[in-house]
Amino acid sequence: xxxxxxxxxxxxxxxxxxxxxxxxxxxxxxxxxxxxxxxxxxxxxxxxxxxxxxxxxxxxxxxxxxxxxxxxxxxxxxxxxxxxxxxxxxxxxxxxxxxxxxxxxxxxxxxxxx
Amino acid sequence: xxxxxxxxxxxxxxxxxxxxxxxxxxxxxxxxxxxxxxxxxxxxxxxxxxxxxxxxxxxxxxxxxxxxxxxxxxxxxxxxxxxxxxxxxxxxxxxxxxxxxxxxxxxxxxxxxx
Numbered sequence: 001x002x003x004x005x006x007x008x009x010x011x012x013x014x015x016x017x018x019x020x021x022x023x024x025x026x027x028x029x030x031x032x033x034x035x036x037x038x039x040x041x042x043x044x045x046x047x048x049x050x051x052x053x054x055x056x057x058x059x060x061x062x063x064x065x066x067x068x069x070x071x072x073x074x075x076x077x078x079x080x081x082x083x084x085x086x087x088x089x090x091x092x093x094x095x096x097x098x099x100x101x102x103x104x105x106x107x108x109x110x111x112x113x114x
Numbered sequence: 115x116x117x118x119x120x121x122x123x124x125x126x127x128x129x130x131x132x133x134x135x136x137x138x139x140x141x142x143x144x145x146x147x148x149x150x151x152x153x154x155x156x157x158x159x160x161x162x163x164x165x166x167x168x169x170x171x172x173x174x175x176x177x178x179x180x181x182x183x184x185x186x187x188x189x190x191x192x193x194x195x196x197x198x199x200x201x202x203x204x205x206x207x208x209x210x211x212x213x214x215x216x217x218x219x220x221x222x223x224x225x226x227x228x
Contacts, residue, residue, distance in 0.1 A: 031214065033216070035218070040223075041220075042202065042218050042219060042220045042221045043157070043202065043204075043218040045215055045216065045217065048215050050214065056215050058215065059215070091156060091157070093157075098214040099214050100145050100162060100164060100206070100214075102147065102159040102162065103147070103149075103157075103159060103204075103216070104159070105156040105157045105158070107155075107156050108156055
């Protein structure tokens with residue numbers, strides 16, 4: 001595709017349920033980032049994938065959060081036992097090969113936990 | 115931990131006035147990127163600065179990277195209503211863990227009054 005694609009665009013779930021958020025990066029981009037943005041706030045780094053290297057998971061807020069990247073392309077962010085404080089927009093970005101390359105962002109998934 | 119602060123948090127200007135946002139990192143950066151996020155949109159890359167003391171211009175926008183590579187600024191001359199949005203800086207800490215994790219600033223939300 002022409003840009004970074006995220007799905008779903010909106011997700012409403014009940015507290016305690018698990019959710020999966022998907023990110024399709026730009027073809028050929030080896031670096032992929034997940035960020036979380038609460039209403040009116042900045043971007044909070046969650047996790048970074050670069051090629052076949054071990055991901056940088058240092059931003060994941062708790063062990064309820066995990067992410068995978070299969071085949072070096074599509075990534076899934078999973079939140080288990082969702083809590084109300086998990087409500088936010090989850091943004092995915094990709095870049096050509098990480099490093100000093102610009103990041104291209106998807107439109108995000110707006111997660112609402114009731 | 116590593117932090118990137120931006121000031122001001124909010125700025126309202128009359129159309130035609132100038133605007134400046136400042137970005138300050140708690141650690142030395144290897145490079146810094148600037149992004150603009152329109153209301154309801156996702157961050158879009160504006161520019162990257164790499165060298166100490168670097169200055170780059172894009173039409174009415176001027177970007178600076180401090181000599182110590184710990185601060186940066188974005189100046190907009192003669193603001194227009196199309197400049198409305200939130201401006202974020204994003205820094206990669208020098209000597210980091212080896213991954214290209216970016217720390218985003220807290221953002222400056224700009225409103226331009228016609």
